[in-house]
């Protein structure tokens with residue numbers, strides 16, 4: 001018997017799926033009943049063209065009211081909305097729905113006092129503290145569009161996002177805490193504003209939460225003229241708490257940047273109504289989650305997993321969400337996740353495979369697990385990267401609860417394929433993300449966009465348009481970019497960028513990317529951006545960055561550099577300088593370490609670098625040298641050079657002048 005009835009999640013998976021296909025509008029209008037509307041929508045979807053659609057036209061709602069006020073009004077104000085657990089500072093706090101609503105209303109008032117209005121952008125650059133959730137929901141309350149930036153990015157990545165989103169206000173903190181070091185955010189914010197041209201960046205105010213554990217405060221930047229730097233408490237002083245405003249269903253709730261193959265990251269635009277409905281359905285249909293339940297999503301609010309399953313999803317559903325500042329291992333040990341699950345009686349753990357591999361490496365026998373009572377845990381959900389079957393078996397056997405590997409993307413906002421435990425538990429197959437969820441008609445298409453879906457047939461994974469409610473509607477600042485990035489390759493479909501196949505039971509197996517995007521520890525990175533950084537080094541003539549297999553992180557980036565004619569370098573020094581450049585321009589999260597100096601890069605006669613061949617060689621896979629290769633001897637030289645690859649230590653010490 002399932003805990004949480006939902007209008008559009010009744011019956012078997014097959015029945016629910018068929019209903020969503022046979023009567024799409026009826027299905028989603030019924031699902032929309034789980035959301036509180038100021039003006040209820042009469043229609044489910046308005047299809048303006050093949051590339052443009054809007055969910056719930058005419059509907060009006062407020063996300064913060066749905067996530068907070070609704071539950072307070074229903075008498076659940078004393079229930080815990082947010083549990084904050086910091087392994088870094090030892091802080092543990094439980095914040096009720098009433099308290100969180102009051103904090104959000106107050107901070108929304110503070111944003112208003114700084115001139116923020118509906119439609120204005122607010123950039124949030126905060127560590128994993130309750131202020132991040134407060135700031136996101138405060139924006140939603142007044143219709144400001146938030147853009148959360150992950151703390152592991154460098155100032156230049158922050159600058160790119162400021163340039164694109166043009167925020168009126170930045171909300172930040174003195175810094176974040178990583179094992180053995182404090183990451184000071186304020187110099188990064190100041191540098192990012194400078195890169196954007198100071199006052200020309202258009203940032204009017206920087207609101208700073210002063211954390212005792214990290215040096216720096218707004219007062220240190222009092223002489224800055226490009227923006228007002230204000231302490232969080234001062235910003236809230238004497239403000240009028242803001243009530244939620246009614247917003248059209250397609251009002252952008254947030255922009256979230258994600259790496260593409262080339263150029264700047266793409267700002268995925270999420271709507272309000274479609275997302276509220278899609279996520280509410282997912283919380284019930286996939287996670288079987290509702291009031292009284294607790295979820296621990298071990299991710300970061302800077303990623304879509306954090307947006308959907310730390311913040312919006314659990315709160316829309318009226319449950320309790322755990323915000324954890326710490327790592328799976330080392331803070332202090334490999335029992336950190338089990339401690340949290342047991343302390344707060346969590347029903348669900350949601351995390352990335354890398355986190356489990358880190359625990360497995362430290363504690364393969366799961367000895368730490370025996371110290372905790374995990375009787376409330378009902379399921380584990382994995383996303384962010386491919387789950388290797390060995391780790392899946394290890395955790396599945398170790399925990400004795402269903403471990404659901406589900407597939408989705410920043411763009412889709414919620415799972416495309418999953419085992420929908422809230423409807424029925426389907427048989428699990430290691431290596432598969434199970435079956436498509438309502439709204440996502442997944443197909444396999446060939447290079448020309450022909451539907452070749454059939455058991456065992458490998459190809460590009462595409463989703464028939466329109467996408468489910470809550471999936472992206474646009475790229476910030478450019479509908480053309482939305483079309484060229486996602487819709488042009490296979491007309492009538494969204495190109496996921498992943499490749500894979502279905503089996504005879506309709507289970508999807510996602511096998512890897514079809515482009516130059518790599519996934520390092522669940523972080524999506526563009527090899528093109530890393531190459532841009534390596535070529536900034538004055539000694540580097542050209543380079544290739546590829547994603548190679550990594551036992552822990554799934555993949556890591558390996559750099560192959562050819563030097564300018566006559567350059568004499570010390571291999572270790574060059575590697576250290578390149579690592580330093582990547583940390584400075586992309587951030588530590590790129591985890592870039594491996595540098596191989598080559599005489600020349602293997603290329604086709606038309607000049608295309610043979611990245612796939614390089615990757616196969618590095619990963620020890622069988623490879624075939626393409627007939628179009630310019631000079632086959634380059635391959636032998638590359639193999640020889642691999643014996644001299646430098647695995648540089650992470651360092652921030654060495655400064656290199658960019659050439």
Ligand SMILES: CCC(=O)SCCNC(=O)CCNC(=O)[C@H](O)C(C)(C)COP(=O)(O)OP(=O)(O)OC[C@H]1O[C@@H](n2cnc3c(N)ncnc32)[C@H](O)[C@@H]1OP(=O)(O)O
Nearest residue numbers: 151152178299303305352355383384408521522588589650
């Ligand atoms: C389904 C849709 C999606 O795909 S959304 C994206 C889902 N992805 C995720 O949730 C990410 C999952 N990964 C993780 O949470 C982490 O990688 C885990 C597994 C916890 C491991 O963390 P960690 O040990 O720090 O390794 P890492 O590779 O992430 O970090 C590399 C270097 O970056 C640093 N870093 C990390 N986070 C921050 C941060 N917030 N602020 C500043 N720095 C950060 C780390 O300290 C590490 O630095 P260093 O190289 O050791 O000096």
